[in-house]
Amino acid sequence: xxxxxxxxxxxxxxxxxxxxxxxxxxxxxxxxxxxxxxxxxxxxxxxxxxxxxxxxxxxxxxxxxxxxxxxx
Numbered sequence: 690x691x692x693x694x695x696x697x698x699x700x701x702x703x704x705x706x707x708x709x710x711x712x713x714x715x716x717x718x719x720x721x722x723x724x725x726x727x728x729x730x731x732x733x734x735x736x737x738x739x740x741x742x743x744x745x746x747x748x749x750x751x752x753x754x755x756x757x758x759x760x761x
Contacts, residue, residue: 692716692731695739720745728752 696706696716703721709731710716716735719726727745729735737743 690736690739692735695735698739718745 692709699706699718705719705721707717713728714731715728716731717726718729718738725745727748729738729748734743734748738745738748
């Protein structure tokens with residue numbers, strides 16, 4: 690699966706997804722029915738989200754952990 694195919698799947702599920710940011714290697718996905726967005730890494734993380742192997746909550750928790758490590 691390519692990143693574009695994964696983005697197409699997420700968009701078909703009703704989510705809005707930005708174009709991938711070449712500098713950060715992430716794409717922002719806004720969760721359908723909410724005002725929340727999650728920064729998703731392109732590649733495996735994005736593919737697994739589209740396939741239903743990862744949830745938005747799991748990715749959000751990882752981003753929060755990454756932020757805490759950077760602050761430490």
